[in-house]
Amino acid sequence: MTKARKLRELMARPGPIVIIGAHNGLSAKIGEEAGFDGLWASGFEISASYAVPDANILTMAENLQAAKMMNNTSLPVVADCDNGYGNAVNVVRCVEEYEAAGIAAICMEDNIFPKRCSFYAGVKRELADVEEHALKVRAAKATQKDRDFVVIARTEALIAGWGMEEALRRGRAYADAGADMVLIHSKSKDPDEVLSFARAWDRPNTPLVCVPTIYRTTSVDTLHKAGFKLIIFANHAIRSSIKAMTETLQTLKREMYTGSVDDKVVPLERVYQLVGVDKMKQEESSFLPSGSPGVTAVILAAGQSQGLLPLTEELPKPMLDLKGKSILERQIDVLNACGVKDVAVVRGYKKEAIKVPNARFYDNDEYATTNEVVSLFRASKELSGPFLFLYGDIVFERGHLEKLLKSPADISIVIDRAYAEGQRPKDARGVPDLVALKDAQEAGYRFVGAEAPHRVARVGRAIPAGEAHGEFVGMAMFTAKGARLLTDCYHQLQESRAKGGFHEAESLRNATFTDLLQELIDRGADVQAIDVYKGWLEIDTFEDYRRAWALIKE
Numbered sequence: 058m059t060k061a062r063k064l065r066e067l068m069a070r071p072g073p074i075v076i077i078g079a080h081n082g083l084s085a086k087i088g089e090e091a092g093f094d095g096l097w098a099s100g101f102e103i104s105a106s107y108a109v110p111d112a113n114i115l116t117m118a119e120n121l122q123a124a125k126m127m128n129n130t131s132l133p134v135v136a137d138c139d140n141g142y143g144n145a146v147n148v149v150r151c152v153e154e155y156e157a158a159g160i161a162a163i164c165m166e167d168n169i170f171p172k173r174c175s176f177y178a179g180v181k182r183e184l185a186d187v188e189e190h191a192l193k194v195r196a197a198k199a200t201q202k203d204r205d206f207v208v209i210a211r212t213e214a215l216i217a218g219w220g221m222e223e224a225l226r227r228g229r230a231y232a233d234a235g236a237d238m239v240l241i242h243s244k245s246k247d248p249d250e251v252l253s254f255a256r257a258w259d260r261p262n263t264p265l266v267c268v269p270t271i272y273r274t275t276s277v278d279t280l281h282k283a284g285f286k287l288i289i290f291a292n293h294a295i296r297s298s299i300k301a302m303t304e305t306l307q308t309l310k311r312e313m314y315t316g317s318v319d320d321k322v323v324p325l326e327r328v329y330q331l332v333g334v335d336k337m338k339q340e341e342s343s344f345l346p347s348g349s350p351g352v353t354a355v356i357l358a359a360g361q362s363q364g365l366l367p368l369t370e371e372l373p374k375p376m377l378d379l380k381g382k383s384i385l386e387r388q389i390d391v392l393n394a395c396g397v398k399d400v401a402v403v404r405g406y407k408k409e410a411i412k413v414p415n416a417r418f419y420d421n422d423e424y425a426t427t428n429e430v431v432s433l434f435r436a437s438k439e440l441s442g443p444f445l446f447l448y449g450d451i452v453f454e455r456g457h458l459e460k461l462l463k464s465p466a467d468i469s470i471v472i473d474r475a476y477a478e479g480q481r482p483k484d485a486r487g488v489p490d491l492v493a494l495k496d497a498q499e500a501g502y503r504f505v506g507a508e509a510p511h512r513v514a515r516v517g518r519a520i521p522a523g524e525a526h527g528e529f530v531g532m533a534m535f536t537a538k539g540a541r542l543l544t545d546c547y548h549q550l551q552e553s554r555a556k557g558g559f560h561e562a563e564s565l566r567n568a569t570f571t572d573l574l575q576e577l578i579d580r581g582a583d584v585q586a587i588d589v590y591k592g593w594l595e596i597d598t599f600e601d602y603r604r605a606w607a608l609i610k611e
Contacts (some may be wrong), residue, residue: 060133060161061205067094067133068207068238068264073281076135078291080106085127085134086331088294093132095161098124100137101174102295113171117142117151125158133161135209135289139172140185141165145196152200152208162207164240164266165193167214167227182217187227191234198235209266209287210236215243215250225257232263238287240266248272248280255284352399352462352534353439354392357570358385358449359405359424359432364598373407375449377602379609384596385413387452387609392445395458401439402449403432430568434547440540446570448531452605453593461532466510466585467539468577472527475591488518490571491525494586510585513578516571517561527586529571530593542582547573 067074076095077088080102088096103123104111117138124136136155141148148165155163166172167190169183190210197208210231214224228239239260243250251267258265264286269275277288305321312318329335342351358375365374375385382390389400400416405424419436421427433446445461461471472492493515516529535543550565559565560572578584594605 064133064161065205074287079127082126084294085130089130089132095133096127097289098136101292105295111174135162136160138163140168141193145193148193148196149200152197164209166211187230191230194234194236207237209238211240232260238264238266244271248275252283352443354397354400354445355436356402356447356449357432359403359421361406391455401436428567429570442537446533450596451531457589461534467536468584469534471530471532472586474527474588476528490529491520492516492527494526497526513584513586516574
């Protein structure tokens with residue numbers, strides 16, 4: 058059903074049609090949400106939104122563009138087309154363009170060009186010849202292709218002070234020329250003029266329209282009973298927005314902090330809802346190529362490092378500088394370059410120092426007495442869908458992340474196969490997280506990692522060096538299914554293994570990420586390994602830090 062057909066059905070039903078003035082897509086959306094029958098593409102509002110007078114300063118194209126934005130709702134749009142933007146030839150073009158854009162109706166007034174807003178005081182006001190405006194109406198009706206398209210003729214005779222008889226003469230002429238509706242405008246503070254016009258109106262097949270801007274205490278019910286079918290609340294959206302913006306901006310300028318206007322502004326979520334962010338997300342999920350991964354990165358940055366003292370006395374390890382950027386910033390740069398824009402960081406030690414833009418933060422204030430698993434589940438809100446897991450003290454090549462993102466497995470981890478060749482630095486601190494694979498490809502001279510991931514048999518620090526096929530890099534990915542397996546496992550463990558040892562840890566609270574991975578493997582989960590060969594650094598000691606400075610070029 059076209060919007061013009063919708064308007065025709067409203068004209069045929071009992072009761073009044075009440076439409077609201079708008080000036081852009083947002084005001085139109087709010088008008089639709091408020092429950093009005095239609096939208097008035099108000100010349101007054103559109104001009105004001107450009108900060109120019111309502112005096113034919115804007116072109117037809119500018120007004121049409123605004124009407125098109127308003128037409129992105131379910132409501133029919135009635136467009137205020139001033140005086141048709143010229144003579145009858147201009148009106149032909151006007152109808153062609155507005156009808157092609159799906160606008161339901163146009164309204165043309167009998168002011169001469171350039172028009173002046175009806176309520177501007179002290180301006181010269183002349184009306185077009187009656188016959189000339191009637192011929193504009195005939196031109197409009199002869200041009201329209203859709204028989205449902207509505208042409209409203211508006212007379213300004215009462216505004217110009219030309220009297221009731223002239224107003225009726227003009228209204229009748231326009232109705233006889235084929236106008237579908239006639240709008241009688243008045244700037245009187247009481248409704249007597251328009252009510253008198255309605256009582257004298259003798260063209261019952263041409264419904265009447267009014268705009269009760271000045272006679273503002275008169276109800277829709279009163280106007281409808283008097284004979285008006287269409288009532289337009291013409292300019293209240295722009296006027297209310299000016300009041301709200303003025304109060305808000307003056308308060309901001311006076312107080313100089315954004316929280317001072319919290320009671321004057323809607324939450325950002327309200328804006329998202331109006332502009333259709335949820336719909337956009339659905340479309341991204343359905344139609345964007347798989348190169349946009351749609352995953353969240355969860356970075357663990359809670360622990361306190363002893364191996365980098367005194368560098369970490371006042372600064373957490375992920376915020377240590379590496380040639381102008383922190384470790385955490387370098388991680389986020391690589392994530393963003395691979396299309397991963399949603400980043401969550403779990404903080405703990407010196408948490409106030411962890412500041413990076415466009416990231417969400419979760420805090421493990423028990424970082425001194427807990428370990429990685431507790432930190433991970435501090436960000437449990439981020440674990441409901443596909444997500445990446447990263448240690449906060451590693452730097453890595455972009456290719457490693459790209460390879461991980463392409464993995465088809467529900468649970469994937471990145472392992473460095475160089476470990477099997479004894480390539481781990483001799484000064485590396487602590488025991489590494491090792492990985493033993495099932496049916497592993499042998500590493501060695503000129504090793505090329507397998508393109509497809511292969512299954513992990515064991516992961517942890519207790520694996521004998523001779524049985525390990527690689528070292529866990531500190532990067533993993535979970536699909537939505539993998540994330541459910543992980544979270545279900547953890548919640549079950551909280552109930553059944555809250556006390557006592559847990560794999561290589563003293564308890565679940567002290568468990569590492571690899572302890573939880575091993576639990577998943579023991580329960581039958583398919584954890585797959587992605588092979589890489591070097592191309593990453595764990596920064597856990599001063600020697601690691603020095604090495605990173607030497608190897609990173611910029």
